[in-house]
């Protein structure tokens with residue numbers, strides 16, 4: 001990993017750091033392009049910044065109903081993923097990112113579509129505040145989208161790995177994703193080998209998507225720090 005920092009004189013709040021990296025991501029948006037857009041509070045800042053240059057882009061492929069609604073409300077065209085062959089960049093946040101650019105994602109419940117759109121892109125630009133940096137993935141409960149009838153079986157498999165899977169709720173009911181499925185949040189994992197872990201869990205019957213982004217890892221991360229935006233590049 002290599003890094004460089006652009007400095008700034010103020011001590012920003014977390015919200016300001018998100019806005020800072022959201023704006024910084026604009027430099028990776030090519031004129032005339034269609035941009036892959038993630039989901040979450042940091043991406044919302046990016047979408048707001050993107051609205052300022054919307055005349056210069058063709059539009060976006062979105063990773064969630066929430067991002068689609070925000071993009072459209074700001075007058076940015078949203079293309080179906082099947083209408084687009086490839087994207088130059090995908091811009092998204094993360095719940096955790098390690099020194100190799102491997103991530104945990106899915107805190108906003110959009111991990112499956114995020115992985116689909118990320119897989120269309122040549123480069124994954126992660127935008128995050130410094131609190132998301134970790135040495136080993138797993139402190140943040142790992143989101144896993146599952147077919148509801150397999151939830152218990154999958155929870156038992158995680159228990160055998162030392163993890164405690166909890167069904168994500170919305171109010172008193174299971175949260176239903178944009179794809180009509182459920183989510184498990186797995187606590188207590190220590191993911192030393194993200195590539196192998198992702199491959200293994202992806203093969204369990206009933207797993208739609210595991211929130212480890214190792215195959216679709218970040219190309220670079222724009223990290224919001226008290227000193228400004230730090231650009232971390234991964235091999």
Ligand code: 5RP
Pocket residue numbers: 038039040041042043092093094095104105106107108109110111114
């Ligand atoms: C949504 C995600 C988000 O990128 C992740 O949860 C980070 O969100 P935020 O920018 O709000 O901290 O994976 O599914």
